[in-house]
Amino acid sequence: MAEKYLNYIAGEWRPAISGEWFENRNPANWDEIIGLFPKSGKQDVDLAVKAAREAFKVWRLVPAPERGAILKRAGDIMVERKEEIARNMTREMGKVLTETLGDTQEGIDTFYYAAVEGRRLFSHTAPSEMPCKMNLSFRIPIGVAGLITPWNFPMAIPCWKSLPALVCGNSVVFKPASDTPLTATTLVEILLEAGIPPGVINIVHGGGGAVGTSIVDHPDINLISFTGSSMVGKQINSKAGAQLKRVSLELGGKNAQVVMDDGDLDLALEGVLWGAFGTTGQRCTATSRLILHEAIHDKFIDMLLKAVEGLKVGDGLKPENTVGPVVNKGQVETVQSYVDIGKSEGANMICGGHQLTDGDHAKGWFYAPTVFTGVTQGMRIFKEEIFGPVLSVIKVKDFDEAVRVHNDCIYGLSSSIYTRDVNKAMVAIRDFEAGITYVNGPTIGAECHMPFGGVKETGNGHREGGWPVYEFYSEIKTVYIDYSGKLQRAQIDNY
Numbered sequence: 001m002a003e004k005y006l007n008y009i010a011g012e013w014r015p016a017i018s019g020e021w022f023e024n025r026n027p028a029n030w031d032e033i034i035g036l037f038p039k040s041g042k043q044d045v046d047l048a049v050k051a052a053r054e055a056f057k058v059w060r061l062v063p064a065p066e067r068g069a070i071l072k073r074a075g076d077i078m079v080e081r082k083e084e085i086a087r088n089m090t091r092e093m094g095k096v097l098t099e100t101l102g103d104t105q106e107g108i109d110t111f112y113y114a115a116v117e118g119r120r121l122f123s124h125t126a127p128s129e130m131p132c133k134m135n136l137s138f139r140i141p142i143g144v145a146g147l148i149t150p151w152n153f154p155m156a157i158p159c160w161k162s163l164p165a166l167v168c169g170n171s172v173v174f175k176p177a178s179d180t181p182l183t184a185t186t187l188v189e190i191l192l193e194a195g196i197p198p199g200v201i202n203i204v205h206g207g208g209g210a211v212g213t214s215i216v217d218h219p220d221i222n223l224i225s226f227t228g229s230s231m232v233g234k235q236i237n238s239k240a241g242a243q244l245k246r247v248s249l250e251l252g253g254k255n256a257q258v259v260m261d262d263g264d265l266d267l268a269l270e271g272v273l274w275g276a277f278g279t280t281g282q283r284c285t286a287t288s289r290l291i292l293h294e295a296i297h298d299k300f301i302d303m304l305l306k307a308v309e310g311l312k313v314g315d316g317l318k319p320e321n322t323v324g325p326v327v328n329k330g331q332v333e334t335v336q337s338y339v340d341i342g343k344s345e346g347a348n349m350i351c352g353g354h355q356l357t358d359g360d361h362a363k364g365w366f367y368a369p370t371v372f373t374g375v376t377q378g379m380r381i382f383k384e385e386i387f388g389p390v391l392s393v394i395k396v397k398d399f400d401e402a403v404r405v406h407n408d409c410i411y412g413l414s415s416s417i418y419t420r421d422v423n424k425a426m427v428a429i430r431d432f433e434a435g436i437t438y439v440n441g442p443t444i445g446a447e448c449h450m451p452f453g454g455v456k457e458t459g460n461g462h463r464e465g466g467w468p469v470y471e472f473y474s475e476i477k478t479v480y481i482d483y484s485g486k487l488q489r490a491q492i493d494n495y
């Protein structure tokens with residue numbers, strides 16, 4: 001019988017009120033059930049919000065450095081559990097162990113950053129227009145934060161959201177993706193062990209329709225932070241916006257790596273392999289388009305083909321494998337449908353294009369790394385996010401065309417250029433329509449202390465990571481202190 005895991009609501013580990021469960025299976029071996037998790041609904045969310053609202057009354061008054069000290073302890077616990085967390089993450093969502101160790105490390109880094117932020121949370125002071133008057137502002141917590149996360153970074157993304165929320169003094173209702181509930185449960189265990197008080201953090205497992213929408217709709221949730229698809233993000237934005245909730249959206253991407261004729265081709269090759277096929281192409285920052293200067297196109301494609309054929313697809317726990325499975329059956333079907341679309345649009349598939357089902361692949365959702373050349377701007381495989389191991393290659397005649405092709409995209413998350421020409425690199429930094437630009441690096445590789453997010457349909461202007469996220473999770477309180485002992489009228493008495 002598979003182990004049962006629970007929600008954590010109002011200081012208690014408990015099953016869903018419905019009494020129902022859902023399975024979490026290993027995408028590399030679907031016979032392995034990792035656990036059963038509560039199939040929760042609106043009533044569970046209501047309980048969690050009530051608890052979070054009560055707990056907020058106390059938590060908001062805990063000095064921020066003390067809140068930070070708890071997060072420091074939690075970071076230390078995560079260091080101890082890093083290997084176990086990474087192994088479980090590989091079992092539940094598939095990416096190879098080096099990457100799940102990296103995902104966990106990003107969580108640890110975020111803990112230590114947030115812990116120190118408890119001693120900062122800087123704000124501004126400014127001179128007053130009048131004598132004997134002091135003007136200052138400071139950051140105050142907002143209330144209950146509703147956090148909804150995807151499965152592809154099961155530790156890093158929940159940490160990006162929950163830790164700034166907590167250090168700023170908010171309480172949290174957290175709904176993780178139903179493909180990665182175990183990693184999320186471990187995060188909550190660690191927070192509790194480190195000393196986060198009951199009710200301050202609540203985790204409610206279940207589907208987006210039942211649990212996610214109940215969080216978005218709940219009138220006592222003050223802010224929503226969502227990472228996921230643009231389609232769901234737009235629904236959330238309109239519903240939460242109607243209630244004037246603060247909303248942060250981190251959505252889809254269709255990121256491009258540009259390789260110029262003066263670029264270091266070996267370096268660019270390493271970059272695109274990591275960017276396109278790391279996490280089996282299931283990163284919001286994955287390299288999904290490769291824009292090649294015509295002078296190096298054919299040579300680079302030869303190099304790429306050889307390298308892709310050398311990738312080893314298999315169970316991410318085995319060290320010889322470089323690419324893990326796709327997360328689930330639905331995602332394999334999506335990938336296959338885009339491959340079929342690419343073929344029917346007339347692109348030239350030079351490798352991959354099929355599910356792997358032989359030998360060690362027989363019981364998992366494995367897909368052969370796939371490359372299309374001859375892709376043009378009108379094609380759907382050029383325009384739409386696939387979220388799988390599929391790379392579309394576009395040939396351009398010069399740098400200006402590379403920039404135009406790069407920007408012909410509804411998304412704008414990450415971008416990359418390989419060139420030795422500093423002027424071209426600077427123009428790319430200026431003109432690529434993207435929240436992130438890498439020079440001589442792949443489209444992936446965020447660091448937790450730098451802002452992360454995108455333009456266009458990738459989001460709504462907020463950033464995770466770095467310093468801006470602390471502004472999202474707090475309000476500004478402006479204070480005027482008049483010690484003149486008389487009425488001083490702004491804009492009137494000083495002129």
Ligand code: NAD
Nearest residue numbers: 149150151176177208212213228229232250251252253284
């Ligand atoms: P998804 O939109 O299907 O689900 C994300 C989360 O939202 C899950 O927890 C899901 O249960 C929940 N959800 C689903 N429907 C909902 C609804 N109607 N109301 C409230 N919640 C709902 O996305 P996914 O498949 O888990 O993740 C893949 C997507 O996430 C890709 O588009 C990817 O680009 C994007 N992503 C973006 C970033 C970023 O930072 N920009 C990072 C990672 C993933």
